[in-house]
Amino acid sequence: MIRPQPLPILKEMHRHSYALRRLSSEIALPDLPAWDGVGDSDLVIRLGAAPPLQDIIAKTSALQVGQDGHCRLHIAGTAAWLIAPDGRTITIEPETDRDAPAIRAFLYGTVFAIAAMRWGLFPLHAACLRFGSGVVAFSGRSGAGKSTLAAMLINRGRAMLADDVTLLDLSGEGAPIALPSFPRVKLWQDALDRMQIDATGLERVTGNIEKFKLPVTDAFCGQPLPLHAIVMIDPEQAHDGRLTRLRPTDLLPWSKDLIYRPGAMRRMGLTHWQMQHMMRLLPLPAYRIGRVAGPDQLDGLVAQLEDVCI
Structure with a gap:
């Protein structure tokens, strides 16, 4: 120990x-x-x-x-x-x-x-927003559109617990608990342009890249909430309005995108721990969507997620 x-x-x-x-x-x-x-x-x-x-x-x-x-x-x-x-x-x-x-x-x-x-928390490569009495984790590989979708949902009145990295507490017997992290979302310049947000005064994430930190203090949820569903974003497909249910075995191939820094876990000797926690996630409702291009595609998606998270 x-x-x-x-x-x-x-x-x-x-x-x-x-x-x-x-x-x-x-x-x-x-x-x-x-x-x-x-x-x-x-x-x-x-x-x-x-x-x-x-x-x-x-x-x-x-x-x-x-x-x-x-x-x-x-x-x-x-x-x-x-x-x-x-x-x-x-x-x-x-x-x-x-x-x-x-x-x-x-x-x-x-x-x-x-x-x-090291604290025993499990990191997901996901943005996490509140729906109903719990949260939905929106995951996908880098560039899949997690943060852009999160920002659009925030504009629709959703509260956010985390952007990019969601930490889960799986120490209890019930649903995994998502923990609050940062009251900001990171967005590329083109996403800000589509949402008509002026980047003047926003801090860049790093260096001279065209990615900025957008504060969302008023929309930040600072309390832990149960994880009710996982939504994997497929950036190769355009969103067609459907929330496609994934079987537990279908979610496993997505694990390399769903887990944050799985390579670091392996090198830290946490492979068995990683698999144990992944198995805890498999019974959760999991879905696939295509990349959401704009706010006009949100209505049907939000309605379906609200039904899932009652």
Whole structure:
């Protein structure tokens, strides 16, 4: 069993919440909701040295997994991130400005997902929105249109728990519980144009790419809710208005798109854990849709999902 280590004392303190965890950080994390500071931190993010690991059991060009459970992600020219074996401490060694959006982009994605796995949470590559008394996870490979669909549904009055990465708590006996993450959605310039949203003043996700962070504070649902259904988006097909039901065996081939960072899971020795959690998802109602081109295609889809999530 991995024993939690004492958390370090920070030079600067920014307090936020993420997935119902209390987070203290030496760098500002403006995408995350604020935490009032009551209670002890569950996760500490500090600046410091994040050297290459020594006793490596698995690696890629960017990720190292150590024998003792440490994980190190390194993106040349951006930063190195060292995640403690219990997921309670993340050390960042910047190779650019500490407040650069790129540092936060990798932190919010791969690094937070690795920490969440250490907490026992299961990451889906999905946007998560409220329907009825629960949520629907909209998943698909990168570029499938998850965030664009989420933004269109938000414009129709839906509340969002997560964009791109949805964390599930499967520790209970009932339905998986989706946890709230970021009150923002990431959209490409063409999606903003189709929705007639001006990108002026929006922060880019990273570098000079034409992808921006759109705040959705008023539409953010900060409470955990049960996962009622999974919708896989097939970007090779145009949405024809139908919500096609998938059998449990049909969902398995989609798992490489549904699970966030499955390769990192395998390298962390979590293959059996991954399969156990995937099997917990198979009994859930699962559906397939094509890429939704615009808001005019939403009415029928929303009505069908409302019927599913009563």
